[in-house]
Amino acid sequence: MLTFPVKPAYKFAKEKNLEAEATKIHKMPITWDRSIKTSVKRGNLAYLFRKNNLLDEFIEKHWQEGREESGIKNLKFIEKIREDYEDFLVNGEDDPDEDEQNDQSGQAIEIMDKIMENHLRDFLSNNNLDKIEPGLKLYNRDGISGREFQIDGGRIDILAIDRNNKPVVIELKVSRGKERVLGQIVCYMGWVDSNLKMGRCRGIVIANEISPALQRGASRVPELQLMQYKMSFSVEPVAII
Structure with a gap:
């Protein structure tokens, strides 16, 4: 929350x-x-x-x-x-004052971004991970789900397993993919490697827009992939009862 x-x-x-x-x-x-x-x-x-x-x-x-x-x-x-x-x-x-009003607007934007991020997480983790990569599925072991996977000092948006049974850490950013997500996901990947003992994991950052700075930083992490998502809307008529 x-x-x-x-x-x-x-x-x-x-x-x-x-x-x-x-x-x-x-x-x-x-x-x-x-x-x-x-x-x-x-x-x-x-x-x-x-x-x-x-x-x-x-x-x-x-x-x-x-x-x-x-x-x-x-x-x-x-x-x-x-x-x-x-x-x-x-x-x-x-x-x-004007600064406070700007703070309120910023709060509203952040809340909307978080709501959209939660919707994206729920959509992907609900049997739609193959839209990211064929064979990708949600981690589930001993009744523990990979959706909002809790670790020491944080929470992974989605922890998945690929078709080679290797873990994949997925972080979602509805707004522009900010550079700080790079350090965050690398720390998460290190935790998964050390604690799950399933082999060296990969990471995927999914954002609406990937910044050049994030691209440059990610180039130094071979196991990390950047992906950009696009949203689409449709309007359908509904019968009047």
Whole structure:
């Protein structure tokens, strides 16, 4: 989940004897005119955990994305919204500046990108991996699926097995294929090699657009392949009942 998760946060607060404070946050009325209201409560929950030295534990147990760049940005965003609301309650004024409005737009874009990335992951892992490469199938061993495959310090979008029974690490980037994915996937490939003991694995980065910098970097990793996907839409008539 890209945004700070509310339901796990309330449950976590109860486990840590902070139920009264969390309930107060849940019931607090949001009186300003801005559409961002849930973010105020998210920000207050994050602040509650931070001041009780529990934020890192919550992120570790319930919000792994909170350690990624998008999660860090979201955390800063909701904490800024909490501060803005506190100022509003004191001063009775609310005038978000241009930078904050840009942050909100950026958050919306990132959320949409993440939703599309999840759809792409689900589509490919649902018996469509052969569209990437003939014979490619989802890893499945001892009931553990290769979709969102959990490893130490991260999560592989798709872990697949090729027709030679060798592992393939697949990372998806709906937006432009950013250079940092290179270090990410190489680390994932190293983990798979060391822990699954299935032979040297390969990696595939799939993005809507591959940057020249990523192409240059990938040229130094022989086992890595870059692929670009294209989306298409169709419109079909539906009978009126």
